[in-house]
Amino acid sequence: MEYLSIMTTGYKIQAPSYPYFLTFQVVDWVDIFSRKVYRDIVLDSLDYCRKHKGLQIWAYVIMTNHVHAILSAKNGDLPNLIRDFKRFTATKIITTIPLVHESRMDWMLKRFEFKARSNVRSSQHQFWTHENHAEVIYTQDFFLQKLIYIHLNPVRAGWVEKPEEWLCSSLRNYLGMPASIEIDVMDFSIVM
Secondary structure (H helix, E strand, O other), rough: OOOOOOOOOOOOOOOOOEEEEEEEEEHHHHOOHHOOHHHHHHHHHHHHHHHHEEEEEEEEEEOOOEEEEEEEEEEOOHHHHHHHHHHHHHHHHHHHHHHOOOOOOOHHHHHHHHHHHOOOOOOOOEEEEOOOOOOEEEHHHHHHHHHHHHHHHHHHHHOOHHHHHHEEOOOOHHHHOOOOOOOOOOHHHHHH
8 A cells, every 4th residue: 555645734634545544423422332233333334335335444443432443445535435424324323222222312312412503514413523533644654553543442441451352343353353344454564
């Protein structure tokens, strides 16, 4: 993989054909991904985007209220892929909340409604923040730094002792272990 040697300004995707380190944060840091049903929506959508829309998933971790990922797009249209992914997952999660007997349903839906009212770009509910904190992966060292950061996130949070124990992470793919979804595993022997 060839790397771009520029930095982004303002955390916007300015070189959409290159990999980016991204953070998708749930508004008000609502801990929704503590439930498997909502994590599965994110995983299924990532998998669909990879198989049908040209999304390249180099790394990811789903935490309780945010997702870190290294992503790129085969067609160079990463901003639109991210927009579609966030729109679909937000809608699917919001419509799923009442169907799964969610004990926090009223509180969560009111949080998402309140956030939407305070933002002119949102509809009835706002699930994700609008920022993605996009950082272009411009060197191999930076890729490795972000890959390690992503995979150690559950350990730093105190959820597991070993990073490979976290099921919603791409580390299992890199280690050749059974994983939640397929990803585009970076072959470091080629790029190093």
